[in-house]
Amino acid sequence: xxxxxxxxxxxxxxxxxxxxxxxxxxxxxxxxxxxxxxxxxxxxxxxxxxxxxxxxxxxxxxxxxxxxxxxxxxxxxxxxxxxxxxxxxxxxxxxxxxxxxxxxxxxxxxxxxxxxxxxxxxxxxxxxxxxxxxxxxxxxxxxxxxxxxxxxxxxxxxxxxxxxxxxxxxxxxxxxxxxxxxxxxxxxxxxxxxxxxxxxxxxxxxxxxxxxxxxxxxxxxxxxxxxxxxxxxxxxxxxxxxxxxxxxxxxxxxxxxxxxxxxxxxxxxxxxxxxxxxxxxxxxxxxxxxxxxxxxxxxxxxxxxxxxxxxxxxxxxxxxxxxxxxxxxxxxxxxxxxxxxxxxxxxxxxxxxxxxxxxxxxxxxxxxxx
Amino acid sequence: xxxxxxxxxxxxxxxxxxxxxxxxxxxxxxxxxxxxxxxxxxxxxxxxxxxxxxxxxxxxxxxxxxxxxxxxxxxxxxxxxxxxxxxxxxxxxxxxxxxxxxxxxxxxxxxxxxxxxxxxxxxxxxxxxxxxxxxxxxxxxxxxxxxxxxxxxxxxxxxxxxxxxxxxxxxxxxxxxxxxxxxxxxxxxxxxxxxxxxxxxxxxxxxxxxxxxxxxxxxxxxxxxxxxxxxxxxxxxxxxxxxxxxxxxxxxxxxxxxxxxxxxxxxxxxxxxxxxxxxxxxxxxxxxxxxxxxxxxxxxxxxxxxxxxxxxxxxxxxxxxxxxxxxxxxxxxxxxxxxxxxxxxxxxxxxxxxxxxxxxxxxxxxxxxxxxxxxxxxxxxxxxxxxxxxxxxxxxxxxxxxxxxxxxx
Numbered sequence: 001x002x003x004x005x006x007x008x009x010x011x012x013x014x015x016x017x018x019x020x021x022x023x024x025x026x027x028x029x030x031x032x033x034x035x036x037x038x039x040x041x042x043x044x045x046x047x048x049x050x051x052x053x054x055x056x057x058x059x060x061x062x063x064x065x066x067x068x069x070x071x072x073x074x075x076x077x078x079x080x081x082x083x084x085x086x087x088x089x090x091x092x093x094x095x096x097x098x099x100x101x102x103x104x105x106x107x108x109x110x111x112x113x114x115x116x117x118x119x120x121x122x123x124x125x126x127x128x129x130x131x132x133x134x135x136x137x138x139x140x141x142x143x144x145x146x147x148x149x150x151x152x153x154x155x156x157x158x159x160x161x162x163x164x165x166x167x168x169x170x171x172x173x174x175x176x177x178x179x180x181x182x183x184x185x186x187x188x189x190x191x192x193x194x195x196x197x198x199x200x201x202x203x204x205x206x207x208x209x210x211x212x213x214x215x216x217x218x219x220x221x222x223x224x225x226x227x228x229x230x231x232x233x234x235x236x237x238x239x240x241x242x243x244x245x246x247x248x249x250x251x252x253x254x255x256x257x258x259x260x261x262x263x264x265x266x267x268x269x270x271x272x273x274x275x276x277x278x279x280x281x282x283x284x285x286x287x288x289x290x291x292x293x294x295x296x297x298x299x300x301x302x303x304x305x306x307x308x309x310x311x312x313x314x315x316x317x318x319x320x321x322x323x324x325x326x327x328x329x330x331x332x333x334x335x336x337x338x339x340x341x342x343x344x345x346x347x348x349x350x351x352x353x354x355x356x357x358x359x360x361x362x363x364x365x366x367x368x369x370x
Numbered sequence: 371x372x373x374x375x376x377x378x379x380x381x382x383x384x385x386x387x388x389x390x391x392x393x394x395x396x397x398x399x400x401x402x403x404x405x406x407x408x409x410x411x412x413x414x415x416x417x418x419x420x421x422x423x424x425x426x427x428x429x430x431x432x433x434x435x436x437x438x439x440x441x442x443x444x445x446x447x448x449x450x451x452x453x454x455x456x457x458x459x460x461x462x463x464x465x466x467x468x469x470x471x472x473x474x475x476x477x478x479x480x481x482x483x484x485x486x487x488x489x490x491x492x493x494x495x496x497x498x499x500x501x502x503x504x505x506x507x508x509x510x511x512x513x514x515x516x517x518x519x520x521x522x523x524x525x526x527x528x529x530x531x532x533x534x535x536x537x538x539x540x541x542x543x544x545x546x547x548x549x550x551x552x553x554x555x556x557x558x559x560x561x562x563x564x565x566x567x568x569x570x571x572x573x574x575x576x577x578x579x580x581x582x583x584x585x586x587x588x589x590x591x592x593x594x595x596x597x598x599x600x601x602x603x604x605x606x607x608x609x610x611x612x613x614x615x616x617x618x619x620x621x622x623x624x625x626x627x628x629x630x631x632x633x634x635x636x637x638x639x640x641x642x643x644x645x646x647x648x649x650x651x652x653x654x655x656x657x658x659x660x661x662x663x664x665x666x667x668x669x670x671x672x673x674x675x676x677x678x679x680x681x682x683x684x685x686x687x688x689x690x691x692x693x694x695x696x697x698x699x700x701x702x703x704x705x706x707x708x709x710x711x712x713x714x715x716x717x718x719x720x721x722x723x724x725x726x727x728x729x730x731x732x733x734x735x736x737x738x739x740x741x742x743x744x745x746x747x748x749x750x751x752x753x754x755x756x757x758x759x760x761x762x763x764x765x766x767x768x769x770x771x772x773x774x775x776x777x778x779x
Contacts, residue, residue: 063735064735064736065731065732065735066723066725066728066731066732068455068725068726069455069728069732095488095492095515095516096492097492097496098491098492098493098728098729099728099732101492101516102728102729102732102733103732104700105700105701105732105733105736106701106732106736108700108701108702109700109701109702109736110736117520118516118518118700120515120516120539122513122542123486123488123492123495123511123513124511124513124546126549128542128545128546128549129513129542129546132513132538132542132545135538136538139538143520288492288495288496288499292509292510292511292549292553293508295499295502295503295509296499297499297500297503298503320453322453322454322455323455324453325453325455325456325492325493325496325728326496327453328452328453328454328455328456329452329453329456329460329496329497329499329500331451331452331453332450332451332452333500333503335451344451
């Protein structure tokens with residue numbers, strides 16, 4: 001990993017920015033899903049950050065929730081039980097899947113945060129649901145306002161929306177660096193950036209990272225690959241596996257991960273709760289929301305196709321967390337319906353790197369054209 | 371074993387109920403009525419109002435588990451690429467769709483439409499999407515909230531009547547249910563207003579009887595066996611609103627009332643255990659095994675979750691109420707469960723962790739902790755997927771149960 005990215009990764013690992021914010025007396029809210037509308041928290045001058053744990057084993061969590069639940073959930077519980085989220089003033093999740101709902105409940109039950117809120121997501125995209133969802137976001141705002149003893153200000157929400165849109169635009173700039181024949185950014189570097197952006201204020205991220213795309217454009221890029229791949233999955237943040245993938249002759253040019261493109265794709269168009277509701281119920285990468293006559297899996301497939309086309313991916317590496325219900329239900333459709341080779345990696349943590357190496361190398365040999 | 375085990379004798383009643391249910395299905399199929407697939411906690415009354423043929427992936431999978439075909443069907447699903455740690459009902463149904471020759475007949479009729487909801491889990495919605503895609507059929511989704519302490523106050527554990535529920539959520543769910551009525555009208559023709567009222571009147575009476583039966587189960591000694599009581603979920607989830615459900619409940623109530631009056635128990639009672647978790651349909655003898663040793667189950671929280679007090683004067687609110695069970699509520703709302711456990715005077719709990727079901731499995735430990743802290747009651751947690759007997763070999767389960775009963779004696 002090159003130097004600037006190391007700095008970003010250390011922000012994620014050491015939570016250094018959060019310490020600064022704490023010292024400034026700001027409130028920090030941990031989110032458990034990429035579909036929590038962070039702009040609302042941000043509008044109160046509070047800090048929304050995504051909760052992550054990165055533990056080799058999750059013994060404490062396994063005593064409270066089943067050991068077969070997804071790696072993300074077990075790690076958040078582990079962090080909570082170890083007291084590593086003591087800097088968090090409140091937690092917010094969304095009803096986007098069963099694990100997220102029950103992780104929220106279990107976290108609340110055991111850790112008893114000062115503030116907690118579960119955003120009720122509609123699973124249907126229609127007029128009634130969008131109206132409801134806008135009201136639900138208003139309800140969330142009222143709860144937050146009461147907890148923080150702070151007045152809600154519509155203008156500030158607009159400013160927050162702008163900041164988040166600028167952040168998303170910047171992420172797309174980074175994404176475009178992957179589209180080059182010789183991609184300008186490594187997969188681990190890209191995810192390191194994303195993880196840092198989830199652990200700090202967006203405006204701070206923008207000011208630290210906005211010059212990077214220009215600098216990276218000057219770079220020759222990486223040509224040491226045999227196949228361009230799209231990464232499909234959910235809450236993924238393991239850099240070791242990403243390095244292994246790229247060391248084995250692949251280059252990651254696009255993704256639909258909840259920690260990456262699934263998070264930043266799609267700007268808020270307009271102002272206020274209605275605009276937020278439209279954006280968040282329209283995130284097609286992983287949300288189970290769709291029109292009543294459509295299916296969310298079709299929207300996800302379309303999302304993947306679009307990303308692959310934009311960045312010319314030739315194959316898919318599907319990171320299938322063994323405990324992830326979204327992957328569990330949707331994975332076969334991605335394998336069956338995408339007209340490209342798909343490598344499915346059943347993920348279990350801690351990772352057995354050597355086993356993955358063999359599978360990845362065999363895939364590259366079969367589809368890498370050389 | 372049977373000497374110390376005297377069930378209520380609901381078996382014949384169930385046989386009659388299923389026969390009537392299947393006769394109705396066949397009659398409707400003969401008349402080319404549309405087939406819909408539905409999940410637990412759906413508003414079953416509507417299937418009687420619209421005369422559609424309802425089929426239930428969960429009930430069918432339970433049937434396959436009881437008949438021994440679910441293992442092959444689950445394996446088919448996993449070989450097709452679906453996750454191992456998904457709901458057994460989903461995996462079994464996928465197995466039926468992909469390898470019907472391995473499934474126990476009669477198979478579920480092919481659906482013309484599917485109704486998904488989240489009154490229990492997002493998994494219902496996720497699996498409905500997959501089934502809809504296999505069959506290329508329309509799907510309607512009913513949105514229910516996941517209740518938290520800031521949206522629902524003091525729901526009764528059995529009736530689900532609450533002191534207060536946030537209007538925003540209630541109104542949205544009602545809108546969503548009205549949308550379902552429109553959806554069904556589009557598929558099956560307009561509903562008859564009088565029939566609507568009539569079905570809900572039946573549903574109300576049936577639901578009252580179900581609640582009475584479950585209340586009587588808490589008598590001393592425990593009057594019935596969970597081998598019979600756990601089947602009540604079929605009535606509460608799937609056929610509430612039918613003539614035959616009402617008829618069943620009238621008879622079942624009389625039987626249990628008599629039993630209680632005579633102070634007869636299912637066995638010579640030494641322990642009163644609470645149980646929770648989806649029933650392991652492949653190994654129902656687990657209940658009989660416990661009961662024959664004097665460990666009876668006056669409370670099955672899974673069965674309790676399935677019932678609610680239907681209200682014919684406000685059918686839509688009544689349909690929303692179905693979702694106000696503790697498995698669809700945040701874990702601080704276990705107070706109602708503790709109240710029930712206290713009322714039943716339990717001295718232990720057998721909790722079944724259903725592998726792949728996040729709803730029942732993630733709440734198990736908080737439940738065990740609350741039972742321990744509030745009532746000083748110990749729990750035995752067994753890993754027991756509802757359709758896959760390989761994870762819970764009976765002999766191993768028996769050893770664990772023996773040790774547990776010894777420890778609480």
